[in-house]
Amino acid sequence: MHLCISSLSSSTTSLLMPSPTLDYLTLIIFSLITAFTLSILCSVLNRKKKMYNLTNMKGRVTIYSTTGCPHCKHAKSALNELGIPFVDVNLDNYPQARKEMEEKTNRRTVPQIFFNNIHVGGNDEFSKLEKDRLQELVNEVTNNEPPADAPQIPDPSTAVQSDVSSDIKCEPDEYAVLAKALRESGLVSNHRKNLKWHKKTIIGSEATEWLAKHKNIDIDEALKLGQELIDRYFLHPIHGDRKFENGSSYYRFLEDDDDKALNMEFTSECEPRSASEVGEDLRRLILKTYSKYLSNDGKKIDYKGIAESQEFQEYRRAAAELQRVNVATLSKEEKLAFFINIYNALIVHANITVGPPVTVWQRYRYFNTVSYKIGGYNYTLNEIENGLLRGNRKAVGSFRKPFSKDDPRLPIALTELDSRVHFALVCGARSCPPVKTYSSKEIYEQLQSAGEAFLEGDEALQIGEKEVKVSEIFKWYRVDFGTTDEQVIQRIFEHTGPGSKRNKLQTLLENKSSVKLSYLPYNWDLNSN
Structure with missing residues (x-):
């Protein structure tokens, strides 16, 4: 304190010194006020200093x-x-x-x-x-x-290299060159059949003739080329099976779909890689970006900073590869990790480019319109969460399932629900779980960790003597956790990590006493600066 006062005295004396004509009592009062003022100034300055400045620790x-x-x-x-x-x-x-x-x-x-x-x-x-x-x-x-x-x-030499190259290289796809030439041939146009218009489409017979002439091949070979363009997700039939025919059927290139998928800014011209490989690269890119723009208190994301970053520009181009990945061959574990990561990345992407929803109506439109093109098909946030990850279950407030029986995306959906996905999916709001990424090799351990981390916070779980207060996630998706309060509390217990909360839950369950289950208010405020 003495050092602080002496350092401040030279800059404050001239401002605080009373007139020589003042009496002795005034001087005493002035001295007390000065000491008090300097004490406050020192306190403020000391708060800015580090409490400890350990430079020669013996320990660690x-x-x-x-x-x-x-x-x-x-x-x-x-x-x-x-x-x-x-x-x-x-x-x-x-x-x-x-x-x-x-x-x-x-x-x-x-x-x-x-x-x-x-x-x-x-x-x-x-x-x-x-x-x-x-x-x-x-x-x-x-x-x-x-x-x-x-x-x-750990020995630094054993570190896993987890960074992604700033410029992801890929093998060029010869079919991408062919698809581009066909799309620019002048055959794409608006066609009307009966009373319905089919915008930006190409007729099968005209495409077949162009392919035969352009490649100097016969019709049968041209049909095979056309089928390759469908199989590789460059174009798709407007109706019917995914079959290319030399007739009056209409076909449309992915770029000409009007679904406004966020990863259609660029066309992927890469030789298709496995979905797991693409997903892993995107996982690392979004994690690298998210980590860099996360606030020091871990509560907010600088979305504006991300939008202007080089990392996000790299991610936008890399996300184009999703257009043509084959997700049908993924295992259950690969699907879980892949679609959780893609969902979370899409949330970040949408909050940057579309803007976060504020009202109930905006949230409804947001989750039902924000989408990525994956493997030739469009998937909204709702369809990824409720159609794929929840095994084609109805969304909150919806009267029907995301996929109909004849929807070609239905076979991709998981057949068994793991309720822990709710701890892994983010929505950009304060009460949502934080953004994390997942790998297929450790997906079950990571989902358990996600649940334990989520329920550690008092905003997600509070336990009283005869009442358990929990996040509204358990209310909205109650069917995924149990039909009775006791079943839901049992599931919460299973997802809670070791510690006082788990011990309290265990006591409540063992006593089989009447326990009230209630829900904590959900904070939809955006987790941004």
């Missing part, structure tokens, strides 16, 4: 994290503000460290924070530490080296 603070994790970013920001150095063990880069973290903490969620071998817990526990307890932990790492049972730091 370790934090387990993942890329793009909001709670991880908040915890690391808090440690930096306190002046406490730490070692960040990113589980995306060092997946082998996850096993040790789970063994030492009995938890799957991140962050997990250690001061030497002392496990503090996650971001919530760290933020609630009493000042005296924090000082004890600081003393521990200041004066003591890490014991043998402290978390081990």
Whole structure:
């Protein structure tokens, strides 16, 4: 305090010095006011300084994290503000460290924070530490080296390279060149049959004749080429089976569909890759972008910054590859990871380019119109969530299923519902789960972690003596969690990680007492700056 006052005195004395003509009592009052004023100024300045400035620690603070994790970013920001150095063990880069973290903490969620071998817990526990307890932990790492049972730091040479090249290369597709030439041949036009117009279409017979002439081949070979263009998702028939015929049928190029899919800004001219490979690249790109523009407190996303970023421009071009991927051959685990990642990426994409919904009507239109073209077909957010991931179940407030019995997209839908997908899908609102990405190899563990992380927060789960308050997600999708309150509470218990909340739920279930299930208000405010 003395140093602070002396540093401020030269700049404040001339402003606060009273007139020499004032009496002694006035001088005393003035001195007290001056001391009080300087004390407040020092307090303000000291708040801006780091509480600790540990430069010569004998021990180590370790934090387990993942890329793009909001709670991880908040915890690391808090440690930096306190002046406490730490070692960040990113589980995306060092997946082998996850096993040790789970063994030492009995938890799957991140962050997990250690001061030497002392496990503090996650971001919530760290933020609630009493000042005296924090000082004890600081003393521990200041004066003591890490014991043998402290978390081990992975060898940097074992890090997994998870970044995506800024310019994703691809093999050019010869059929893309042919499709472009056919589309620009002048044959695409508006055609009327009976009383109905078919806009921007091409007639099968005319396309067959052009292909034969352009490639100098016979009609049979031209028909095979036309079929290849359909099979490779360059064009599709307006009606009937996906078959190319030398007749009066109409066909339309994907670029000429009027569904306004957000990934149709560019045409994919790449040789089609596996859906898993494309999905993995997009997963890494969106995670890289999201992580960079996530606020330090982990609660907000700078959508404007993303829109102007080079990373987002790369993502827009890369998303064009979805137009022609084959999702029919994906396994259950691959479908789960692929469509969860695509749904979450589409939310971010739409919030940037379309704008987030505000009213109930806007939300209805948003989830039923915002779409990507995937494997030749259009998929809205509603169709990805309720049609594919929920096994073609009715959306909230809807009277019919997303896909009819003869919809060609129906075979892509999962046949078994994993209710944990609700903890993985984001909507851009404050009460939604945070954006994360998922891999097919670890999808079930990641979904469990997502549920545990979501239910850790009081905005998603609060437990009283005879009442369980839970996110309205459990109300809207109650059919996915159980038909009775007890079944829903049992499912919540299964998705809650080790700790006080799980223990309370277990006690309620074991006592079989009457427990009221109620729902917490949902915050639809946008998670943006």
